[in-house]
Amino acid sequence: MLLSLKTYICSNLKHTTLKMNHKQDTPLANxxxxxxxxxxxxxxxxxxxxxxxxxxxxxxxxxxxxxxxxxxxxxxxxxxxxxxxxxxxxxxxxxxxxxxxxxxxxxxxxxxxxxxxxxxxxxxxxxxxxxxxxxxxxxxxxxxxxxxxxxxxxxxxxxxxxxxxxxxxxxxxxxxxxxxxxxxxxxDPIYMFHLLPHKFTALQLRTLFERIYGKTFDVRNFQKKLKQMKYVTPLEEYEKNVAHRAARFYRLDKVEYNRLRKLGLE
Amino acid sequence: MLLSLKTYICSNLKHTTLKMNHKQDTPLANxxxxxxxxxxxxxxxxxxxxxxxxxxxxxxxxxxxxxxxxxxxxxxxxxxxxxxxxxxxxxxxxxxxxxxxxxxxxxxxxxxxxxxxxxxxxxxxxxxxxxxxxxxxxxxxxxxxxxxxxxxxxxxxxxxxxxxxxxxxxxxxxxxxxxxxxxxxxxDPIYMFHLLPHKFTALQLRTLFERIYGKTFDVRNFQKKLKQMKYVTPLEEYEKNVAHRAARFYRLDKVEYNRLRKLGLE
Missing domain, CATH: 3.90.79.10 (Nucleoside Triphosphate Pyrophosphohydrolase)
Structure with missing residues (x-):
């Protein structure tokens, strides 16, 4: 038996006391x-x-x-x-x-x-x-x-x-x-960047959007969306040692994000 | 003394028991x-x-x-x-x-x-x-x-x-x-209409917007905004017995609201 006798008695006493005190005949939650x-x-x-x-x-x-x-x-x-x-x-x-x-x-x-x-x-x-x-x-x-x-x-x-x-x-x-x-x-789109590494590819960002919103985004439309996000800066850095065409890296520009956010964002 | 002795003893016993049982020397919250x-x-x-x-x-x-x-x-x-x-x-x-x-x-x-x-x-x-x-x-x-x-x-x-x-x-x-x-x-703009009477004027809707967002809206801009809200229907009814020019009444079209909402609203 895991419960000590003290706890057992205590818990029963408590319910009785509450029952008596409260206007309705139901114990309060504790x-x-x-x-x-x-x-x-x-x-x-x-x-x-x-x-x-x-x-x-x-x-x-x-x-x-x-x-x-x-x-x-x-x-x-x-x-x-x-x-x-x-x-x-x-x-x-x-x-x-x-x-x-x-x-x-x-x-x-x-x-x-x-x-x-x-x-x-x-x-x-x-x-x-x-x-x-x-x-x-x-x-x-x-x-x-x-x-x-x-x-x-x-x-x-x-x-x-x-x-x-x-x-x-x-x-x-x-x-x-x-x-x-x-x-x-x-x-507040900033929360998305909590999930991404410091530098990320457009594919990573699009995949994250797709997972969060539970739907697929057309690649071209997403490229347009990405250009509209003035707080996402393309870098002069590219993936290395990849079998496919090396993708460009992007990063969040927090200063620009906060400036735009103050203006009411998009 | 409002506390019964039972409650008092009970509450002390409980804390002691918890203190002993828990790995840290702090009582759990109950x-x-x-x-x-x-x-x-x-x-x-x-x-x-x-x-x-x-x-x-x-x-x-x-x-x-x-x-x-x-x-x-x-x-x-x-x-x-x-x-x-x-x-x-x-x-x-x-x-x-x-x-x-x-x-x-x-x-x-x-x-x-x-x-x-x-x-x-x-x-x-x-x-x-x-x-x-x-x-x-x-x-x-x-x-x-x-x-x-x-x-x-x-x-x-x-x-x-x-x-x-x-x-x-x-x-x-x-x-x-x-x-x-x-x-x-x-x-979800529908929540705003929980606060309005069944029929309301543009002034009432604008005032509610101003109170919720804590800022003033220009009358002309708000009229444009109102026209964009396809789910707000102007009625052929006007205020009665008012000193100023009688204002038109509007109402929420729930069917249209739900249809637009499904399409992703604006």
Whole structure:
């Protein structure tokens, strides 16, 4: 039995007290709060999300599945600080800006048997319900980083179009994060460049547009679009050691971007 | 003493248990969760927010201030359901769509003396920290509805540009809600028409644009803009009993709006 007697009695006393105090005969919610981070990257081909491997027992056999990096928050911790702690502790990412996008608090989001067991094993507490505040972080995927370890935890980049069955409601959270990222990029295109390397080709930029908006762009039309983006500067640098015709590199001109943005952009 | 001994012991036991169980020497957060509703309306002149009057004691004198309609959620209540309950119970608004826009969980958002006392008096529990999930609802302000009562509670519409010092962090929540409403309208102009009467004049629409975007629009330019909005239909109806030249009425053509929206709008 994982629960101490103290916790058990405490949790029952609490409900009784609340029930008696409140005008309606229903206990108030007094639950755990967590943050979950949807860390999205782009490898030049696909949008990928960073997932943490989770080990749990199913009967006598040990199984693995995946979850978003995330954690319960501490008593004195602000939500944004908790998201940044998770990025650092669980994904090894420091000083990354995060965007809070939605709270998930459905009663049944912690109902799956394997999630209940895992919570009891790792947090060592009986969690009845967890309201999670979901964050987005857009990052550049380092070369050869399809999987790696941080503090003993295994992490891997998985394409967002073919995710396995994740823990809790994390498939839903990733799906809604992608819709939110599309809105973020539409409102403020700078977010797209968080996903690209410092120097990028027109093909990379077009592919990224296609992945974010979920549709294909005609090459000629995209070249026109690219010329209209006055804040994307063509460089006198070209790809090296490639089998096809070497493509030109471009980069974001942040000063010009901010100037145009102040004028109201396009 | 408002806290029962049971609650007091329980809360201390809980923290001790968590402290021992967790890998770090800091208790996990296990807090109350609330929803707060920023109900915004437009009276033809100003954007206004619906506020609830709150009575509390300061020394021996009873004082009043204002807060957003909001409440702690129940054990089995989903977040969206709680927001809708608050709209109905506290503002008398039924079947209104709400948009969740941000969670507020800073440790110091419940630190003000008058807020602590009020929480202890109304909820009859010692609330250490409340993470609140904030919702937006856009409504048409009924005529002559500057203040009214619902279930004994006094409510009033206050202009968003001149709000008094509200309870908790509700000034901040309203401020950020207005920025979010601007984004909502930019992404999907239909939200603007939630704020207008069924029939409206060009002046009303222009004034609403000016309030949402916080800048003035030239009359001629706005007439051009209005003509470009193919989903706004001019009617063969004009204002009656007005001192100035009677203005034409317009209305939203939802079918046309949805058709254009599918094509990608403008």
């Amino acid at each position: 639950h755990h709060i967590s943050v979950d981070c949807v860390i999205v990257g782009f490898d030049g081909e696909q949008l990928k999300v960073l997932l943490l491997k989770r080990t749990f027992k199913e009967g006598d056999t040990e199984t693995q599945d995946m979850k978003l990096p995330g954690d319960l928050i501490y008593q004195d911790e602000n939500l944004d600080d908790a998201a940044n702690r998770v990025l650092t502790e669980q994904a090894g990412i420091k000083r990354m800006s995060t965007v809070q996008f939605k709270a998930y608090g459905s009663r049944n989001r912690t109902d799956k048997e394997r999630d209940i067991k895992w919570l009891e094993n790792t947090a060592n507490i009986k969690v009845e319900r967890i309201v999670t505040i979901a964050y987005i972080a857009l990052v550049k995927i380092p070369a050869n980083a399809s999987s790696f370890k941080v503090d003993g935890n295994e992490l891997c980049w998985e394409p967002v179009v073919s995710l396995p069955d994740l823990a809790f409601d994390h498939n839903r959270i990733v799906g809604e994060a992608l819709i939110h990222i599309r809105q973020m990029v539409t409102n | 807090h109350h969760i609330s929803v707060d509703c920023v109900i915004v309306g437009f009276d033809g002149e100003q954007l206004k927010v619906l506020l609830l009057k709150r009575t509390f004691k300061e020394g021996d004198t009873e004082t009043q201030d204002m807060k957003l309609p909001g409440d702690l959620i129940y054990q089995d209540e989903n977040l969206d359901d709680a927001a809708n309950r608050v709209l109905t119970e506290q503002a008398g608004i039924k079947r209104m769509s709400t948009v969740q826009f941000k969670a507020y969980g800073s440790r110091n958002r419940t630190d003000k003396e008058r807020d602590i006392k009020w929480l202890e008096n109304t909820a009859n529990i010692k609330v250490e920290r409340i993470v609140t999930i904030a919702y937006i609802a856009l409504v048409k302000i009924p005529a002559n509805a500057s203040s009214f009562k619902v279930d004994g509670n006094e409510l009033c519409w206050e202009p968003v540009v001149s709000l008094p010092d509200l309870a908790f962090d509700h000034n901040r929540i309203v401020g950020e809600a207005l920025i979010h409403i601007r984004q909502m309208v930019t992404n």
